Amino acid sequence: MKLRNFQSKIHAIDPDAEFKEVDACAVRCSSCTRWVQMRALYDVRSFTVHRQSGRCQSSQRTNLVSNTTGIYLFDVSKMSLLT
Numbered sequence: 001m002k003l004r005n006f007q008s009k010i011h012a013i014d015p016d017a018e019f020k021e022v023d024a025c026a027v028r029c030s031s032c033t034r035w036v037q038m039r040a041l042y043d044v045r046s047f048t049v050h051r052q053s054g055r056c057q058s059s060q061r062t063n064l065v066s067n068t069t070g071i072y073l074f075d076v077s078k079m080s081l082l083t
């Protein structure tokens, strides 16, 4: 019951997060594929902090660089500078 509640809270932050069957404190972050260790059982704060941390954000940013929308926006701003 408590574990389900914890997992649904994690999924609200990261819908693709994975859990270890043998270790309820371990959650895998889908954006940087790192295993995040919770400080306390059923405590989602460690995961929230991880998602806002530089280690996780830099991995997310790598994905955005290859995003075509980012390149498009860059080209638009470059064009406005020329006119």
Ligand SMILES: [Zn+2]
Binding pocket: 029, 030, 031, 032, 033, 034, 050, 051, 055, 056, 057
């Ligand atoms: Zn992460």
